[in-house]
Amino acid sequence: MSYADLETLGKKLESIEHAIAILSADEATNMPVGGGEKRAESVSFLYGLRHETATAPEIGDWIAKAESEDLSDDQKLAVREFKRVYTNATCLPADFVVRKSQAEIRSEQLWRDLRAKNDWANFAPALEGVVALAREEAQMRAEVLGLKPYDALMEQFDPGNRVADVAPVLEKLKSFLVDFVPEALDAQEQRYARRPAKSVEGPFPIEKQRELGLSMMQALGFDFTHGRLDVSHHPFCGGVPTDVRMTTRYKTEEFLTALMGVLHETGHALYEQGLPKDLSHMAVGQARGMAMHESQSLFVEQQLAHAPQFWQWAMPIVSQHLGENALKGWEIEDVVAEVNKVERGYIRVDADEVTYPLHIIARFELEQALIGGDLEVVDLPEAWDAKMTQYLGLSTIDNPKDGPMQDVHWPAGAFGYFPSYTLGAMLAAQQWQAIEKARPNVLDEIAKGDFSGVNQWRSDNIWSQGSRYSTPDLIKRATGSTLDPDIFIAHLKKRYG
Amino acid sequence: MSYADLETLGKKLESIEHAIAILSADEATNMPVGGGEKRAESVSFLYGLRHETATAPEIGDWIAKAESEDLSDDQKLAVREFKRVYTNATCLPADFVVRKSQAEIRSEQLWRDLRAKNDWANFAPALEGVVALAREEAQMRAEVLGLKPYDALMEQFDPGNRVADVAPVLEKLKSFLVDFVPEALDAQEQRYARRPAKSVEGPFPIEKQRELGLSMMQALGFDFTHGRLDVSHHPFCGGVPTDVRMTTRYKTEEFLTALMGVLHETGHALYEQGLPKDLSHMAVGQARGMAMHESQSLFVEQQLAHAPQFWQWAMPIVSQHLGENALKGWEIEDVVAEVNKVERGYIRVDADEVTYPLHIIARFELEQALIGGDLEVVDLPEAWDAKMTQYLGLSTIDNPKDGPMQDVHWPAGAFGYFPSYTLGAMLAAQQWQAIEKARPNVLDEIAKGDFSGVNQWRSDNIWSQGSRYSTPDLIKRATGSTLDPDIFIAHLKKRYG
Numbered sequence: 001m002s003y004a005d006l007e008t009l010g011k012k013l014e015s016i017e018h019a020i021a022i023l024s025a026d027e028a029t030n031m032p033v034g035g036g037e038k039r040a041e042s043v044s045f046l047y048g049l050r051h052e053t054a055t056a057p058e059i060g061d062w063i064a065k066a067e068s069e070d071l072s073d074d075q076k077l078a079v080r081e082f083k084r085v086y087t088n089a090t091c092l093p094a095d096f097v098v099r100k101s102q103a104e105i106r107s108e109q110l111w112r113d114l115r116a117k118n119d120w121a122n123f124a125p126a127l128e129g130v131v132a133l134a135r136e137e138a139q140m141r142a143e144v145l146g147l148k149p150y151d152a153l154m155e156q157f158d159p160g161n162r163v164a165d166v167a168p169v170l171e172k173l174k175s176f177l178v179d180f181v182p183e184a185l186d187a188q189e190q191r192y193a194r195r196p197a198k199s200v201e202g203p204f205p206i207e208k209q210r211e212l213g214l215s216m217m218q219a220l221g222f223d224f225t226h227g228r229l230d231v232s233h234h235p236f237c238g239g240v241p242t243d244v245r246m247t248t249r250y251k252t253e254e255f256l257t258a259l260m261g262v263l264h265e266t267g268h269a270l271y272e273q274g275l276p277k278d279l280s281h282m283a284v285g286q287a288r289g290m291a292m293h294e295s296q297s298l299f300v301e302q303q304l305a306h307a308p309q310f311w312q313w314a315m316p317i318v319s320q321h322l323g324e325n326a327l328k329g330w331e332i333e334d335v336v337a338e339v340n341k342v343e344r345g346y347i348r349v350d351a352d353e354v355t356y357p358l359h360i361i362a363r364f365e366l367e368q369a370l371i372g373g374d375l376e377v378v379d380l381p382e383a384w385d386a387k388m389t390q391y392l393g394l395s396t397i398d399n400p401k402d403g404p405m406q407d408v409h410w411p412a413g414a415f416g417y418f419p420s421y422t423l424g425a426m427l428a429a430q431q432w433q434a435i436e437k438a439r440p441n442v443l444d445e446i447a448k449g450d451f452s453g454v455n456q457w458r459s460d461n462i463w464s465q466g467s468r469y470s471t472p473d474l475i476k477r478a479t480g481s482t483l484d485p486d487i488f489i490a491h492l493k494k495r496y497g
Numbered sequence: 498m499s500y501a502d503l504e505t506l507g508k509k510l511e512s513i514e515h516a517i518a519i520l521s522a523d524e525a526t527n528m529p530v531g532g533g534e535k536r537a538e539s540v541s542f543l544y545g546l547r548h549e550t551a552t553a554p555e556i557g558d559w560i561a562k563a564e565s566e567d568l569s570d571d572q573k574l575a576v577r578e579f580k581r582v583y584t585n586a587t588c589l590p591a592d593f594v595v596r597k598s599q600a601e602i603r604s605e606q607l608w609r610d611l612r613a614k615n616d617w618a619n620f621a622p623a624l625e626g627v628v629a630l631a632r633e634e635a636q637m638r639a640e641v642l643g644l645k646p647y648d649a650l651m652e653q654f655d656p657g658n659r660v661a662d663v664a665p666v667l668e669k670l671k672s673f674l675v676d677f678v679p680e681a682l683d684a685q686e687q688r689y690a691r692r693p694a695k696s697v698e699g700p701f702p703i704e705k706q707r708e709l710g711l712s713m714m715q716a717l718g719f720d721f722t723h724g725r726l727d728v729s730h731h732p733f734c735g736g737v738p739t740d741v742r743m744t745t746r747y748k749t750e751e752f753l754t755a756l757m758g759v760l761h762e763t764g765h766a767l768y769e770q771g772l773p774k775d776l777s778h779m780a781v782g783q784a785r786g787m788a789m790h791e792s793q794s795l796f797v798e799q800q801l802a803h804a805p806q807f808w809q810w811a812m813p814i815v816s817q818h819l820g821e822n823a824l825k826g827w828e829i830e831d832v833v834a835e836v837n838k839v840e841r842g843y844i845r846v847d848a849d850e851v852t853y854p855l856h857i858i859a860r861f862e863l864e865q866a867l868i869g870g871d872l873e874v875v876d877l878p879e880a881w882d883a884k885m886t887q888y889l890g891l892s893t894i895d896n897p898k899d900g901p902m903q904d905v906h907w908p909a910g911a912f913g914y915f916p917s918y919t920l921g922a923m924l925a926a927q928q929w930q931a932i933e934k935a936r937p938n939v940l941d942e943i944a945k946g947d948f949s950g951v952n953q954w955r956s957d958n959i960w961s962q963g964s965r966y967s968t969p970d971l972i973k974r975a976t977g978s979t980l981d982p983d984i985f986i987a988h989l990k991k992r993y994g
Contacts, residue, residue, distance in 0.1 A: 015542035018535055019516045026523055034722035035740030038515055038777070045512035049546075225531035243532030280535070 002065035003075055006082055009059065010281035016050045018240050025238040025245035029230040055090045074284075077468045081284040088156060091144035092137060100133045104413035111411035120381060120400035127410060128377040131370050134415045138371050150371050153416030158289040158423065160470025163368065165482070166419055169426070172485045174361045177354070177492075178391055184342050184354050184496040191337060198334045203252040204322055212255070212321035213248060213262040216314070220266050220300060221455045222246075223273050235261045237268035237297075241280055244269045255322060260301060260339060267300030268293060270455065274463025285466045288474055290417065292462065294424025295431065299458070302353055302425065303432040304446060306495070311335045313449040342496060344392050346402035353425065354496055355392060360422040362387040363407075367415050380404050426488040427475055431458065433487050434479040499562035500572055503579055506556065507778035513547045515737050522735045522742035526727040552587045571781075574965045578781040585653060588641035589634060597630045601910035608908035617878060617897035624907060625874040628867050631912045635868050647868045650913030655786040655920065657967025660865065662979070663916055666923070669982040671858045674851070674989075675888055681839045681851050681993040688834060695831045700749040701819050709752070709818035710745060710759040713811070717763050717797060718952045719743075720770050732758045734765035734794075738777055741766045752819060753835060757798060764797030765790060767952065771960025782963045785971055787914065789959065791921025792928065796955070799850055799922065800929040801943060803992070808832045810946040839993060841889050843899040850922065851993055852889060857919040859884040860904075864912050877901045923985040924972055928955065930984050931976040 023043050031039060063086060066079045092100075107126040114123040138149035145152050147162075154161045214229060227244030239245030246265045250258045271287055279285025287293050304310050311332045318326055327335070342352050348359040366383055369375035375383055384404040385397040396403030404410075409417055435442055435457045445453050461478035469477060476482050520540050528536060560583060563576045589597075604623040611620040635646035642649050644659075651658045711726060724741030736742030743762045747755045768784055776782025784790050801807050808829045815823055824832070839849050845856040863880055866872035872880055881901045882894040893900030901907075906914055932939055932954045942950050958975035966974060973979050 011538070012542065014535070015539040018539035019520060019543060022523055022536075022539075023516060023519055026519055026527075030523075030527070030725065030727075032722050032725055032740055034720070035737070038511070038737060038739045039519075041508070042512040042515035042519075045509065046516060223531070225529050228527065228529055230527075240532070240535060242535045243529055 001069060002062040003069055003071060003079065005062045006059075006066055006079070007281065009053070009062075010082075010283070013050060013054055014281040016046055016053065020046045020050065021238055021240050022243065022245070025230075025236075025247075028232040028234070028236065028238075029245070029247060051089070054086070059086055060090075074468075078279070078282050078284040081467050082282065084159060085283045087144060088141075091141050093140075096133075096136070096140070100137065100413065103129050103133055104411075108408065108412045111405065111408065115401055115405045118399065118401040118405075120405060123405065123411075124377050124380075127380075130411065130413050131377055134413060135371055135373065138415070150368050150416060153371065154419065155416075157417050157420050158291045158471045159467075160472045161289075161291065161419070161423070165472065166364075166423065169483055169485045170357075170361050170364060170419065170422065173357055173422070173426070173489065174391070176485075176489050177358050180492065180496075181342070181344065181355055181358070181392065184492075185344070187497060188337075188342050195333060195337070197337065197341075198330050200254050200256070200326065201328075202254060204255045204326065206250045206252065208321050208323075209250050209255050209258055212318060213259060215317060215321065216259070216262060217246075217266050217269075219317075219449050220263070220270065220304075220451050222266055222269055226273055227269055229262070235265055237265040237272070239272075241272045241275050241277070244272050255318075255326070256338060259318075260305065263305045264297045264301040267297035270300070270458070271296040271463055274455075274459050276464055276466050279466055284468055288462075288465070288467045288469070289471050290420035291423035291427060291471055292474065294421055295427035296458070296462065298425050299428040299431060299454075303428050304451075304454070306336070306339050306353070307443070307446065308332050308336050309443045309447040312447040317449075340495060344394060346388075346394055346396060346399070347406055354492060357422040357425065358391040360418050362391060363409075363418040366404075367410070367418065371415055423471075423483065426483060426485065429488040429491040430475060430479050430481075430484060431462070432491070434461075498566060499559040500566055500568060500576065502559045503556075503563055503576070504778065506550070506559075507579075507780075510547060510551055511778040513543055513550065517543050517547065518735055518737050519740065519742070522727075522733075522744075525729040525731070525733065525735075526742070526744060548586070551583070556583055557587075571965075575776070575779050575781040578964050579779065581656060582780040584641060585638075588638055590637075593630075593633070593637070597634065597910065600626050600630055601908075605905065605909045608902065608905065612898055612902045615896065615898040615902075617902060620902065620908075621874050621877075624877075627908065627910050628874055631910060632868055632870065635912070647865050647913060650868065651916065652913075654914050654917050655788045655968045656964075657969045658786075658788065658916070658920070662969065663861075663920065666980055666982045667854075667858050667861060667916065667919065670854055670919070670923070670986065671888070673982075673986050674855055677989065677993075678839070678841065678852060678855070678889065681989075682841070684994060685834075685839050692830060692834070694834065694838075695827050697751050697753070697823065698825075699751060701752045701823065703747045703749065705818050705820075706747050706752050706755055709815060710756060712814060712818065713756070713759060714743075714763050714766075716814075716946050717760070717767065717801075717948050719763055719766055723770055724766055726759070732762055734762040734769070736769075738769045738772050738774070741769050752815075752823070756815075757802065757836060760802045761794045761798040764794035767797070767955070768793040768960055771952075771956050773961055773963050776963055781965055785959075785962070785964045785966070786968050787917035788920035788924060788968055789971065791918055792924035793955070793959065795922050796925040796928060796951075800925050801948075801951070803833070803836050803850070804940070804943065805829050805833050806940045806944040809944040814946075837992060841891060843885070843891055843893060843896070844903055851989055854919040854922065855888040857915050859888060860915040863901075864907070864915065868912055920968075920980065923980060923982065926985040926988040927972060927976050927978075927981060928959070929988070931958075 020043055023039065023046070027036070027039055063079060063083045071079065107130045110123060110126045134153070135149070138153050141147070141152035141155070142149040145155060147155060151162045154163075210229070217229065218224065226242050227239065227246060230245065230247045231249060232247035233249065235248045237244065237246050246262070246269050248258050248261045248265065271293060275287060276285050315327060315330070315332065315335065340353070342354045344355055345351055348356065351359055362384070365387065366375060366380070369383070370377070381397060381400055381404060385395055388394050388396050388403070435454055438457060439445070439453050442453055445451070462474070465474060472482055517540055520536065520543070524533070524536055560576060560580045568576065604627045607620060607623045631650070632646070635650050638644070638649035638652070639646040642652060644652060648659045651660075707726070714726065715721065723739050724736065724743060727742065727744045728746060729744035730746065732745045734741065734743045743759070743766050745755050745758045745762065768790060772784060773782050812824060812827070812829065812832065837850070839851045841852055842848055845853065848856050859881070862884065863872060863877070866880070867874070878894060878897055878901060882892055885891050885893050885900070932951055935954060936942070936950050939950055942948070959971070962971060969979055
């Protein structure tokens, strides 16, 4: 039976991906510096083996035969997703993949060097090469998939997402935010006038912060028999569903940044740990794309851990681990004001819940123009500056380092990825609204540190669904409606208005 | 060029082995319990891939062609070692390998269960099956390699070691030890009468013990840019030469056991870190077998760290990390007496430098008889008891758990491995004697914590040689003579007489 062949192949791929995931997590958390060269050789060999294994020509035949076999509904969905992944993995000629990956590696290395030197002029030609290849790639993907070029790029990260659906949603959000950011800043100023911002007095020993993070992870439902928390320079959530490797980074002078980071990654981890275990070897058993994954991390970070009820439960736990003086003189309102602080800034990764979408929307618009040929790399600094000035009132024209050179995505050839971040924030708000409808007392539950209700809803509606449905279908099945910008807008108004 | 094909293949094998080594180290040190099943699947897939890759039929052709190519002397040695490994890996039919490995896995699992229950009767049939397969294996290996059956088994662990050479050496050592053990025990009793054994008063915090171990590793030459120290239930030295993963296990009530364990594993680690880097992808660049590896760990543990001069340097370091009270009232003689304590016992892994070889020699004699068909499993308890009674004055007849059931080796099908331990101890003593001749002031160097001289000698003569030579050839090239039991005997007399 060809379905059985696909399962055997899936188990092989699962074993290879397991090795890559754990070796990569180990590299970031444990590997001594001199181990890097041989580690890179080993992981690169495994990536090659995975690609070779996942794109073998006979797989196409197996899929075609499996499609005509007598399968259960779940097996049919599994074959459909296997085919989608296989088509996406095989739609580029091998020599193009090599050419592209070499150009991207060179461009990313150059970017690391030149970003530090704020040197746009010498970086632009490399980016031009990457953009040219991305246009070519988008064209080829589009033809195979029967999609528009930019849609074909997004399809890799969030299956089913199309500009025709996403653009109006983000356009509406943009129109709202351009006016709302100044309002939110005013409102914040008035709040601070009544109640000045508090500060914490460290040092906060790393071991104590770690214990605090572990106890919060535990309460949120993280399964420590299937995962652990380590330290790395860039926090991430990696590993495999049966062995999730989460990391954070500590500063001794304050603890909120590390803690919020732990909460964010816990959201990713819960998704991985909640995926259907019997399908872990099949594409249909994997998480549904970047936006949905980000919705799970932002659900915990923004929907749960930015709410006053969360801190009603969490503040005593902070004191328990870091001592009574850690938040001495703070009330719930102070913590909430601290974690919900709004600030205009140049850097996306430092942005808050309110300004972050504008960073994303600017990139979404710019990269569509780059891929569509309506914008050339040489004109990018001006185009970037114009959008930042219009959306956030910040000019970046003299500072490309904090302008179009700030992110690794484009230098590394990732186009169509940026929207996932903000779509994730909106999906999270929409899930929260659905949960509030289903569980009117959910905020009381959270104030008691009881996350079983929100977890059960997310397990039933998101985690256990794996990749059975496209991103738009999954959110519709979960919440009853497609992505609705008004829900996120209402959330922001309520919290920051 | 076929030599180039062998190098390409070697790089592929190195990448696979890298992945296996790091995944295995991670499993023992970091993996949460629920990660085990998928980890086993991944590592087992990689083992299969390694076997398939290392035994492909075209490799035989490449080797044959490479043998007639115009190669450097070092390349010729590399081809010879490649051929040796390939021949050893391909000399058993695939279906036999599967049958054997299934029987061994079942037998080992049964052993874990029944050893705890001290149940020899129910375990014996499984061991009979394993022995039958080992006899068959030895016969097949012997035919391909042109060796005697037991020699063909030893060849896997210590290339070049033959019963004809090893047996007389161990026979001489046995004759000496059977009389010497009581003498050493008497001498020890007299020393204790003059100077009673000291004890330590804990607790010794694990973090402090860890720092002590790290500082000793550093002084001994461990390169922390290419390795690290972790904790595991069973201490080991794993990983790869560019990323050595060493472990230990701490008890808070005393620190000497963990410290001696760290020193032992550091010996293994130095060997791995000192292997020729440019040959890391070739068999000839690997460590030369189990006995030589054990000689490196025992060199550090027994030759260096059992010597008074070592403690002259090390005692202040212990105090520095664990506090002045850690060895309060101890003098160098007390530490030396403690680490050199001789005691008759049932268990090999708990045995000291003097009694350990008798445990090994008993096994060496018994497993030769088992493989040769001169002893059947049903008669093993009596045969074991007879040897233990004769060599150590201890009867195990009523306690198979601490008799022939104590080690995992036979249940797991490893025959021909045991002699490596004692050959390693003898090789270490022989290397020490050669170093003392070459560096008459070496004990003064050690008293100052200067290990550069002993490391340079071992690097030049052992580590950098990789697997260019057989075990007997390597020790002869390094010390000027083949394995000489009188050196080890003289060492024991001097230290324990």
